[in-house]
Amino acid sequence: MECEKLKxxxxxxxxxxxxxxxxxxxxxxxCEGDKTQCARYTVLKELGAxxxxxxxxxxxxxxxxxxxxxxx
Ligand code: SF4
Numbered sequence: 001m002e003c004e005k006l007k008x009x010x011x012x013x014x015x016x017x018x019x020x021x022x023x024x025x026x027x028x029x030x031c032e033g034d035k036t037q038c039a040r041y042t043v044l045k046e047l048g049a050x051x052x053x054x055x056x057x058x059x060x061x062x063x064x065x066x067x068x069x070x071x072x
Contacts, residue, residue, distance in 0.1 A: 002032055010054060018057065029058075040052050040056050047072075
């Protein structure tokens with residue numbers, strides 16, 4: 001299912017630096033596939049948008065967990 005953040009998300013809107021092939025893959029996997037696996041989405045849901053760093057990529061689940069545990 002599509003992520004409801006597609007319109008505002010800097011990753012989905014190509015505002016984050018990533019090799020385009022990889023970007024496409026991540027968009028399919030996370031944004032248009034399973035948003036619950038996305039690191040950005042996880043932090044957003046747990047803490048709110050202002051806690052999501054601009055350089056947090058969808059595959060960085062470990063970093064997402066660290067951010068959450070540091071800010072809870
Ligand atoms: S799945 Fe993650 S990267 Fe994709 S639009 Fe949603 S929050 Fe952004």
